[in-house]
Amino acid sequence: MNVGDLGLPVAVPSTALFTDQYELTMLQAALRSGTADRRSVFEVFTRRLPEGRRYGVVGGTGRVLDAVENFRFDETILGFLRERGILDGPTLDWLADYRFRGDIWGYPEGEVYFPGSPIMRVEGTFAEAVLLETVILSILNHDSAVAAAASRMSVAAGERPLMEMGARRTHELSAVAAARAAYVGGFHSTSDLAAGFRYNIPTVGTSAHAFTLLHDTERDAFTAQVDTLGSGTTLLVDTFDVAEAVRTAVEVAGPGLGAVRIDSGDLLLIAHRVRQQLDELGATHTKIVVTSDLDEYAIASLAAAPVDAYGVGTQLVTGSGHPTCSMVYKLVARADRDEPGAPLRPVAKKSMGAKSSAGGRKWAARRLDGSGVAEAEVVGTGPVPAELAERVLQVPLVSGGTVVAREPLEAARDRHMAARAGLPLSATQLSRGEPVLPTDFV
Structure with a gap:
């Protein structure tokens, strides 16, 4: 669906010069x-x-x-x-x-x-x-490559949701097309608001490490985010010490904390440790989201880990090693x-x-x-x-x-x-x- 389907105005430029x-x-x-x-x-x-x-x-x-x-x-x-x-x-x-x-x-x-x-x-x-040769090939080669990568990642993820997060890893217009193709291939949402606006794809996003570093303490950052977005938000817990961050996150948000995100390190090992810690703190329903340069093979390797969702960027928007068909x-x-x-x-x-x-x-x-x-x-x-x-x-x-x-x-x-x-x-x-x-x- 595009914005025209939503009844929203959009400028439609000519595509005539997208050619050789x-x-x-x-x-x-x-x-x-x-x-x-x-x-x-x-x-x-x-x-x-x-x-x-x-x-x-x-x-x-x-x-x-x-x-x-x-x-x-x-x-x-x-x-x-x-x-x-x-x-x-x-x-x-x-x-x-x-x-x-x-x-x-x-x-x-x-x-x-x-x-x-x-x-x-x-x-x-x-x-x-x-x-029409060049413009048709340009679109189909790019979008089919991303859709194929997304499909493979969807297979690897099983029932776990996939978030497209590759906008900063490709051209700004390609990012919108990539989010659309990823949705066709099995992804559930995108971080790219232009893709959400144009194609009505669900959008997601909370905070980056910069938000934590902006504040005097990690607790201050978590408090500001929870006060703004509610306890159902996702808190990023790998800026400093993961175990300390998880403890602080639950203290700030309570056992109803929506999710924690892990963006670095040995994801398999850390996910198991974080799940155990969350359960011990009473946050048994808090989900674990992992990011950190994932591809279909990394996702498959986490199949047995207590992970609830994946965020994928670079490998997705570049076709996971095959950017054209x-x-x-x-x-x-x-x-x-x-x-x-x-x-x-x-x-x-x-x-x-x-x-x-x-x-x-x-x-x-x-x-x-x-x-x-x-x-x-x-x-x-x-x-x-x-x-x-x-x-x-x-x-x-x-x-x-x-x-x-x-x-x-x-x-x-x-x-x-x-x-x-x-x-x-x-x-x-x-x-x-x-x-x-x-x-x-x-």
Whole structure:
């Protein structure tokens, strides 16, 4: 959900310059050669998952829809292109009226994907579709990487809540997108207020070490926080001596203290000691929150610890070592002439090595075994087999230039949980391995 869904005003800037210059120079050359209006089909896919990952997560679809809708060349943008001498007059005139009027299909946000999955398909004239390449890839590569990392962390955390806290570890705009993608992948809240405002994600936050150091004593800091936020607040207890801080925290807030946060040290050992101390002090319902540069492996190592929630920053917003998904945007079919009804013919890059691609307008479906568990990702260019007709993964996203698939962010989050649950059990292993489903091309 975005602020528009909440009835709140928001400025929506043009996304037209979130592109590479060669998209525009290709447009100009196609207009001159008379090929710009040929009906074309582009597909987004990845040839491989990040090393060791068993599945990918589609993130950013909702942001792609916003970007396509706001891809407009206003007078300021056209003036910039004119002053730089990037494009000629006829191309600038063409861009002044640009609106994407084609169709987009794709895996719905939160769905899982595998190598070769046609995650998104963009159809229209070459001119209108080629311009969207960079912005679509920018969004999907970033958000899907964060969503995949979040999903793995969600698996490791089990039922324990996860808080996204990575705003200070990435670009300010990326931080908002990362919080959104993390929520799709299974996180429960964010510390980033811009993400909370824009996407209605629950927000959290209390205090940092600076607040403790500001006061003359740790007791003064705890008292100020409890007086302001109530005894249900979370007190940070590792600024000096953890055991002394926990004792002081319970004395100040009482046994109804909401939580204590640990941000350094041997988290497994300290969590056990803090839990024992809290129980001895009568604070049996006080929760323990841990932070301190966690990733999915650190979270998994704390599974047996008396930890109630995790806060994750750097590793999450950087995709836990894989900040991109290596998705590409390739022309897979095009007409031989510019008449609207001209038939499409497959085209594909045939370079040597791993960068070749398969031509043709593709569908994708997920085949299940006799127990209803996914066993293969099936991708084809011909008719969809009858037994897979109800399992086709792509849905309409944009029809005739109009967005038709907006949904609350919660829907994408729920979809991901369902999709992940439908994979073989080995999908949730954190150890390195091959994709949990093969991709069968038919």
